[in-house]
Amino acid sequence: MRDFLRKVFLADLFEGLWVTLRAQHPKNIVTEQYPAARPKVAERYRGAPRLNINPENGETLCIACDLCALACPENLIVVGWERNPETKRKELTTFTYDTSRCMFCGLCEDACPVDALELTQDFELASYSREGQIFDRQMLEEGIHPTPYKH
Amino acid sequence: MPETFLDSTELVLNMGPQHPSTHGVLRVILKLDGEKVMGTECVIGYLHRGVEKIGENRTYAMFNPYVDRMDYVAAVSNGLGYCLAVEQLLKVEAPPRAQVVRVILTELNRIASHLLWLGTHALDVGALTPLFYCMREREDVMNIYEKYCGARLTTHAFRIGGLIYETYQGFEQECLEFCDKLLPRIDEYEELLTANRIWQKRLVNVGVLTAEECKDYGVTGPMLRAAGVKWDLRKAQPYSGYETYDFDLPTRTNADSFDRYIVRLEEMRQSVRIIRQGVGRLEVGPVMAKVPKVIKPPIGEAYVSIEAPKGELGYYIVSDGSTQPYRVRVRPPSFVNLQSLDKMCRGGLVADVVAIIGTIDIVLGEVDR
Amino acid sequence: MADDPKPEGTPTPESAPAPKPEAPPAEAKPEAAPAEKPAAPAAKPAPKPAAPKPPPVMETEPWEGELPDALKAEFGEQITGFLTYVGQSFLTAQVGAAVPIIQYLKHEWGFDYLVDVTATDDPAKPERFELVYILYSFSRNERIRVKARVKEGDKPPSAVPVHTTADWLEREVFDMFGIEFEGHPNMKRILMPDEWQGHPLRKDYSILGMDQKWVQDNLGIESGQ
Numbered sequence: 001m002r003d004f005l006r007k008v009f010l011a012d013l014f015e016g017l018w019v020t021l022r023a024q025h026p027k028n029i030v031t032e033q034y035p036a037a038r039p040k041v042a043e044r045y046r047g048a049p050r051l052n053i054n055p056e057n058g059e060t061l062c063i064a065c066d067l068c069a070l071a072c073p074e075n076l077i078v079v080g081w082e083r084n085p086e087t088k089r090k091e092l093t094t095f096t097y098d099t100s101r102c103m104f105c106g107l108c109e110d111a112c113p114v115d116a117l118e119l120t121q122d123f124e125l126a127s128y129s130r131e132g133q134i135f136d137r138q139m140l141e142e143g144i145h146p147t148p149y150k151h
Numbered sequence: 152m153p154e155t156f157l158d159s160t161e162l163v164l165n166m167g168p169q170h171p172s173t174h175g176v177l178r179v180i181l182k183l184d185g186e187k188v189m190g191t192e193c194v195i196g197y198l199h200r201g202v203e204k205i206g207e208n209r210t211y212a213m214f215n216p217y218v219d220r221m222d223y224v225a226a227v228s229n230g231l232g233y234c235l236a237v238e239q240l241l242k243v244e245a246p247p248r249a250q251v252v253r254v255i256l257t258e259l260n261r262i263a264s265h266l267l268w269l270g271t272h273a274l275d276v277g278a279l280t281p282l283f284y285c286m287r288e289r290e291d292v293m294n295i296y297e298k299y300c301g302a303r304l305t306t307h308a309f310r311i312g313g314l315i316y317e318t319y320q321g322f323e324q325e326c327l328e329f330c331d332k333l334l335p336r337i338d339e340y341e342e343l344l345t346a347n348r349i350w351q352k353r354l355v356n357v358g359v360l361t362a363e364e365c366k367d368y369g370v371t372g373p374m375l376r377a378a379g380v381k382w383d384l385r386k387a388q389p390y391s392g393y394e395t396y397d398f399d400l401p402t403r404t405n406a407d408s409f410d411r412y413i414v415r416l417e418e419m420r421q422s423v424r425i426i427r428q429g430v431g432r433l434e435v436g437p438v439m440a441k442v443p444k445v446i447k448p449p450i451g452e453a454y455v456s457i458e459a460p461k462g463e464l465g466y467y468i469v470s471d472g473s474t475q476p477y478r479v480r481v482r483p484p485s486f487v488n489l490q491s492l493d494k495m496c497r498g499g500l501v502a503d504v505v506a507i508i509g510t511i512d513i514v515l516g517e518v519d520r
Numbered sequence: 521m522a523d524d525p526k527p528e529g530t531p532t533p534e535s536a537p538a539p540k541p542e543a544p545p546a547e548a549k550p551e552a553a554p555a556e557k558p559a560a561p562a563a564k565p566a567p568k569p570a571a572p573k574p575p576p577v578m579e580t581e582p583w584e585g586e587l588p589d590a591l592k593a594e595f596g597e598q599i600t601g602f603l604t605y606v607g608q609s610f611l612t613a614q615v616g617a618a619v620p621i622i623q624y625l626k627h628e629w630g631f632d633y634l635v636d637v638t639a640t641d642d643p644a645k646p647e648r649f650e651l652v653y654i655l656y657s658f659s660r661n662e663r664i665r666v667k668a669r670v671k672e673g674d675k676p677p678s679a680v681p682v683h684t685t686a687d688w689l690e691r692e693v694f695d696m697f698g699i700e701f702e703g704h705p706n707m708k709r710i711l712m713p714d715e716w717q718g719h720p721l722r723k724d725y726s727i728l729g730m731d732q733k734w735v736q737d738n739l740g741i742e743s744g745q
Contacts, residue, residue, distance in 0.1 A: 012346040019343050020280050030287055042294075044301035044316065073213035105216035105307045106300075110315060119301070196711035201727075203696075204720055208727045239606055366632050366658070369685030380658070387661050450578045451605050454654055454665065456635070467652065469640055472576055482636040482654070490688045519711060 035149035041121040046104045048122035049097050051140040052115065060141065061116035064090040071111035076101045095140055099125055100133035122146075161189060164501075168197050172275040172505045175515030179492070179504065186500050191493045195486075198519035206479030211237050211311060211446040214479065219305040221481065222517040224267050227260040227296075228459040230309045235390055236455035236466035237311045238440075240448035248436040249313035250391045255326060255429040256299070256308055257391075258422040262333065263292040264460035264512075265415045269340065272412070272509035276353045281343055288336055291329050295322070312442030323430045330423045337419055344412070354409035358495040358507040361406050368491040372462030372484055374511065377414045378406035384458035396425050408510040415512075447474050454482075461485055461512050481520060485513040583609045587629060587664075594624060610665035615651070618668040619677045622653060625664075626682060631655040634683035635663070637690055639670075639697045641723045647671045649699055653679065670699055678704040696721035713738070 006012065022028075032039055041047070052061045064081035080094035109119050124146035127133055167178040176197035182190040202221060206214045218233045219226035231253055238244060245253065270285030293303040298319050300308040308316070344350045360370065362378040375382060383400050385393040401417035403410035448470040456465030462484030469478040488511050495507050583602035591599055591611065598617035603610055613621055625631040635654040642648055647669035656663045670676055678701035679686035690701045691710040698719035700707055708714060717731045735741060 007348075012348055016280075016343045016347055019339050023284070030290070042297040042301065044299070044319070045297060046301040071213070073209055073216060103216055103220075103305065104302060105305075106302075107213065107216070196709075196713070199711045201720060204727055207721075242606065367684045369634055369683070382658060388663075450576050452578070453606050453608060454636075454663070463635065465636060465654070467636065467638060467654070478640045480636070480638040480652075482638075486688065487685060490685065 041123060043121070045121045045123070046106050046109070046119040048120050048125055048144050049099065049102075049108075049135060049140060050118050050120045050122075050143055051095060051137065052118055053141055060092050061114050062092045062095065063114055063116070064092045065113060067111040067113065068108035068117050071107045073105065073107065074098075074101045074103065077108060092137070095137040097135040097140055098133065099135055100130055166504065168194075173508060173515075174271065174513055177489075177508070177513070177515055177518070179508070181496075181501065181504065183501060186502075188496045188499050188501060188504060191496045191504070193489060193492060195489070195515070196519050198515045200520065202520040203479050203481065206476055208475065210474045211448070211476060214476070215310065216305070216307045218481075219307055220516060221483065221520055222264075222459065222461065222464070222485065222514045223304055224514055225260050225264040225460045226304060226306050227256050227308055228264075228457065228464060230307065231257050231391070232455065232457045232459070232464050232466050234309045234311050235457065236453055236468050237446065237448065239453045239455050240451055240468060240470050241311070241442065241446065243312055243440045243442060245313040245391075245440055246437045247392070248434060249438040249440075251429050251432050251434075252314055252318060252438065253309060253391050254393065254396070255426050256296070258425045258429070259292050259295060259326070259329075261422045261460045262419050263289045265419050266292075268415065268460075268509075268512045269412070272506075272512075273344065273350075275505050275509040277349065278344065278347075281340055284336065284340065284343075288333060291332070295325055295329065298322070298325075310439070311446055313437075313439035315439070317438060318433070323433060326426055326430050330426055333423060334420065337416055341416065351409065353502075353506055354407065354412060354510075356405070356407050356409075357499065357503050358408045358510050359406050360491055360495055364491070364494060365406075368494065369487045370462070370491050372458070372460070372488070372512075373411050373414045373418060374462070374488060374491075376400060377403045377410040379404045384456060384463060388456075390455075390457055396428050398422075398424050408506055411510050445474055447472065456482065459484055461514070461517075462488055483517045483520060485511075485515075485517040486520075489513050489518055578605060580605045583611070590628075591621065591624075595621060608663070608665070610667055612667045612669075615668040615670050615674065615676045618651065618653065618666055619679050619682060621666055622655065622679055623682045625655060625657075625666075629657065630659040631657040631662075631664070633658060634679065634685045634689075637679065637686055637693060639693050639699060639721075641697060641721065643723050645669070649697055651676060651693070651699070675700050675702040677702050680704055695719070698722065 053059060054061055064079055066079050069075070069077040069079050076098040078094070078096040079092070081090045081092050083089070084091050104119060106119055108117055120143070122144050125133070125144065162183045164181045164183055165178065166181055167173040168176040173179065178194040178197070180192040180194065181188055202217055205217055209217070215230065215233060218229040222229050266285040266289045270282035273281040296306050296308070297303045299322065300306050300316050308314070360368070360374065360378060362375070362380050365375045365378050365380065379402055381400050381402050384390075386400060398421045401414050401421065403414055450470060450472040452467070452469040454465055454467040456463050463482065464484050465482030467478070467480035467482065468476050471477040492507060492511065496504050499507070580603040583604040588602040588611070595613070595617055599611055599613045599621070601612045603612070622631075622634070633656040635656050636652070638652050640650045640652065642650070649670040649672070651668045651670055653666040654663065655666065668676065676699065678690055680690065681703070687704070687706070688710060690704055691706070691708065693699055694701065694707060695709045695711050696719055709716065712720065713734060716734055718725055718729065720729070730743075732743065735743065
């Protein structure tokens with residue numbers, strides 16, 4: 001009998017509708033207004049790569065050990081270096097990082113012994129051409145400059 | 152009516168590969184007699200990337216991120232299976248703390264995978280709203296992943312021998328908060344769907360696959376449990392310390408799409424139980440076992456399988472003693488489960504095909520690898 | 521991938537590990553293919569050459585118990601070995617006996633779930649393929665593997681009449697290795713396109729390898745790389 005009445009008065013449908021209506025309250029809205037509002041990105045986020053520089057003297061932290069290039073599953077890092085004849089140390093000349101093939105696994109970051117290479121919280125990596133996906137040393141040190149959104 | 156009035160020969164209909172309800176790039180060739188399905192044939196491989204071949208050409212550590220890309224809605228489970236298989240070959244075991252974190256993250260992953268399944272399955276069947284709610288809850292899991300390892304979907308959270316990331320500040324609390332939040336939400340989904348007459352009409356007695364047929368087709372996971380077989384690798388052959396957790400295996404007996412829905416919802420509740428127990432067990436300790444820098448397992452082979460959200464996910468790895476695996480075979484649950492589609496669809500209606508594809512819970516990235 | 525411009529000197533992702541397929545069998549199993557041995561150290565990231573010590577082998581232990589005894593009585597010489605490695609038991613059998621063994625195990629011992637059918641390839645051996653059937657028993661909660669070596673061109677019997685699961689799994693083995701199964705109801709490619717030439721998971725198929733003609737005809741591009 002109860003089942004019959006529930007069926008006649010569409011109780012099952014109204015129960016469902018009540019759930020839907022409850023979620024309409026403004027405090028339940030969870031949509032982020034990107035790009036007008038910036039999303040909060042976690043501290044450990046693996047986004048755009050960056051080559052860190054020493055803040056004191058502006059020199060690169062990279063010691064050109066090539067470990068990141070060896071650790072990379074996609075072989076997309078190329079480290080160029082030359083030996084300084086005075087100090088007999090390797091010095092970084094070029095650094096190319098092809099983000100178009102990168103899967104942001106973080107293995108290069110793990111391999112880096114001096115915390116020079118880092119995947120940062122920048123996530124806006126789109127570009128108009130494939131060349132734009134290949135980061136050179138300058139870009140890696142300065143970071144990406146996404147076009148800011150205007151209303 | 153004379154038979155010649157309408158041409159009553161079989162009609163061949165292509166469903167997919169660009170069809171919203173095939174969850175990716177599955178193409179099903181349907182042979183129809185009117186609305187009745189006389190036979191189906193799956194055409195797969197559109198997403199084939201040759202993961203197994205890639206595995207043979209990468210070192211053990213390098214291959215780890217690739218496995219995330221097979222079942223991308225349950226990337227953590229994939230990673231766990233792979234790490235366990237290599238650990239078995241190396242004969243090492245992850246430290247206790249790492250195992251607890253692994254269990255917590257894998258169970259969160261199970262919830263996320265089931266939530267996505269529920270949302271998309273409901274969408275296929277005609278209920279639009281649950282998708283938004285499920286995505287909302289799934290977002291919390293994704294946020295935990297993002298905070299824990301820096302990626303949301305293809306996480307690369309585990310490493311061979313343990314973990315590379317320590318849990319972040321407030322990890323335990325966020326997990327518990329999520330659990331507290333999820334349980335009433337699951338009740339909400341039930342309110343929306345379980346008693347709903349349209350939902351029942353579309354799912355009850357649709358896509359029946361009995362226990363015997365399940366075993367014959369090698370179907371595992373929630374589909375097997377919905378057929379009444381109380382079997383789960385977490386209980387049958389426990390790994391990562393699952394034998395010490397207290398949880399139940401939900402089973403049903405009707406073996407239809409509706410029962411699979413109930414089983415999956417109940418599994419989410421059980422996962423919440425496991426997460427709560429796991430959070431209580433987090434003790435200070437190392438998270439990485441002693442693993443050589445260059446991973447070189449001795450010559451040998453091992454098959455290790457885990458209970459992924461979709462069924463038994465196995466890795467069969469052959470090592471020849473070098474730094475790269477000689478052969479990596481993935482036993483994908485989606486691929487094997489999809490095979491039973493023909494059996495379930497035969498004799499049903501066209502509209503049921505959509506519901507049945509949904510109920511198998513496939514991810515084409517895993518079917519095609 | 522070819523059309524994305526790369527800076528000079530960027531290696532393609534596959535170029536470094538590509539020589540691998542020939543190298544590992546030569547180093548791991550030195551009794552075969554000694555001609556390729558000098559190439560092995562160059563292809564390895566680890567610079568150590570193969571040690572002159574006796575070659576390492578898989579440290580297996582014999583598998584003993586009720587089940588192997590019963591199998592031995594039933595199949596005799598057709599089963600060539602019962603072994604265990606890291607607690608996982610497997611048996612090696614002659615290829616003709618594989619399906620009867622699976623059938624026997626299913627009906628007499630309750631191994632009612634065929635988990636996986638796969639293969640490995642070792643071109644250096646005369647019987648280059650090794651078929652691997654992974655079986656599980658719900659009642660015994662036990663998992664075993666049945667392995668059988670297959671020559672190139674041989675047609676092993678299909679396991680589909682015993683386990684329906686084998687249908688797609690055997691098709692995948694055919695697709696990836698080119699092993700045709702006798703008596704399979706629908707022996708055609710499953711993952712690769714039907715007209716594709718070559719079998720990708722064979723060791724002599726380079727990771728950069730592809731069916732150039734198929735790619736040009738069907739995709740309208742010069743190369744898939």
